[in-house]
Amino acid sequence: MSPLRKIFTLKNKESKKENSKVNIEEDVKSIKLTFFESGYGSSKQAEGDSRIFKACLENVYMDYKGKCRENENLQKELKAPYINEKGRVETELKKRKTALGLLEESIINVEQKIISLRNDMVEVRRVPEKFGLDVDKKPKAQFYLGLAVLIPITFYLLVFYMSASFSAFFKNFDTDELSAAIFDGNALTKAIRDGWLEGVFVATIPFAFMGLGYLVHMFLKHKSWLSYVKVTLLFAITFIFDAILAYQIENKIYEIQKTPDSPAFDLYIAFSSVEFWGIIFAGFVVYIIWGLVFDFIMKEYENFDKIKTFISGKRDDIKNSELNISKLIQKINPIKEEIVGLEGKIVDLQRTIDGFVFSNKHYLTYHAEYVKGWFLAIADNFDSLKRREELLSSCQEEELKHLKEHDIDNEDYEGRLYKVVN
C-alpha cells in the first residue's frame, strides 16, 4: 500500500467489535465461576445460615458495586449510550448556536440598515445631490417668496382681463367713458347687470389665460425641442388673443373719436396707437411674468415634494426593516430556549458520564451465580430434608428482601445511574 493510501485507511469497526465481544464473554464466564465458588464456599462455612447469607449478599453487592465503578471497560461500555447521546446533543446544540449566530448577524445588519436610513433622512435635507435629488437647498423660502409674488399678479390678471374683455366685447363707449376705456372698475358688476351669461363670460375669461400659463409650466417639465415649440405657440396664441382684445378696444375708441375725414380703422392705425400697446403690455407681459413665476413656484414645490417623497420612502423602509427584526427575534427566542434545554441536557448527561453506571443486569448474573453456589452447598451438606427446606426457604426470603432493598427485583430495569452531584 502506498504511504498516501495508508493515511486514508479507514477504521475496521467490525473486527474490533468482534474481538472485544469475545474478550468480554470470556471475562464473564470466569467471573461467574468465581461468584459460584464463593457462594458455595461461604454457604458451606456458614452452614447455610440465612442471617449470614444476608450479610454475604450485601457484601457481594457492595463488592460488585466497587468493582463496577473501578472497571473502566465496563463503565465505558455502560456509559457508551450516554456518551453517544451527549455527542448527539452537542451537535444539536452547535447547530442551534450556528442558527442563532446567523440570525443575530442578520439582526445587526438590519439594525445598521435602519441607522443608515435614518441618517439618509436627516442628510437628504442638507445634501440632496448625494441621493440623486436635483433640488435647491432652500426650496421653502423661494416657494413662499414666489407665492407672495404670484397671488397679487393673479388678482391683477383677473381684474385686467375681466375689464379688458368686458371693454372689448360688451362695452358701449360714450365720450365721457373714454378715460376708462381700457380699465373699467365696474366691469364685473356691469356685465352681471347685463345678463348672468355675460357676467360668467367676463368672470371666467382670465382663467383661460391662467390655463395657458399652466400649460406653459407643464410643457416645460419635459425639456425637449417639441415642448419649446409648444410653449412658443402658446405664447403666440396668447399674444394674438391679447392683440385682438386691444384691437377691439382701440377700434371702439377710434369709432367714437373719428371725424368724417378720418380713414377707416385698420391694423396700421392700431399698431401706431399708444393705448393698443398699453393693453398689450399691461396684459401680455404681465401674463408672461405670471407664467414664469407660476412655473418657478411649481418647481420649488416639487423640490420639497421630492424630499418629502424620499423621506416617506425611507420611513417605509425603516418600518419594513423593523418588521424584519421582530420576525427574526421571534425566530431567535425558540432557538434560545432550545439551546438552554440542550445545555441542561448536556450537563445532566455529563453528570452521568462523570459518575458511574451500576448495571442491574450484570449484577443479577453474578448474584444468581452466588445464590446458586449457596443453595447448592445447602443441598450438598444437609441430608435432612426438613432442615434443608427450612434453610432454603429462609435464604430465598432473604434473597428477595435483598433484591427489593436494592431495587433490582424488576428485570426491566436496565441499569442504575450514580450521578456526580454538585
Next chain:
Amino acid sequence: MISTELKSHFLRLYQMAFSDDNFDVLEMQMLYRFAEERGVTKDQLDSILLNPSHNTSVPEGLEEKIEYLYDLALMIWADNIVTEDERITLRKYCIKFGFLEENIEELSEFLLSHAKEQLPKHKLIELLKE
C-alpha cells in the same frame, strides 16, 4: 431535495468557519461558492443554516469523505490563517469520518498543505489513485 449528508457538510463548513470565532467575509464567500459548486442556491443554504433540526450524517464513500474533508481544509485557508482551533476541528472531523486515529495528524496536515496550494479537488483524488 438536498441530502442530509450535504446539509451536514454545509453545517460542518459553517462550524469550521466559526471555529476561530471570527467569521471572515472570505470564509462566508467560500461557503456560498461551495454551495454553488454543489448546485445549492443561496436561499437553500440560508435555510439549511437557519433550520438545523435535522440529523447529521457522514458520507459513506472514501472519495466523498476526502472531498468533504478537503472542503473543510480549503475553508480553513479561506482567510489565509490557520488557527489551532481550526486544526483541532479538522482532526476531530477526520476521526468522525472514520479514519485511523494514528494517521489523523498526517492526514490533516496533508489536506491542509494541499489546500494552501489550492490544489483542485479532482487532482487531489487523482493523487490518491496513483
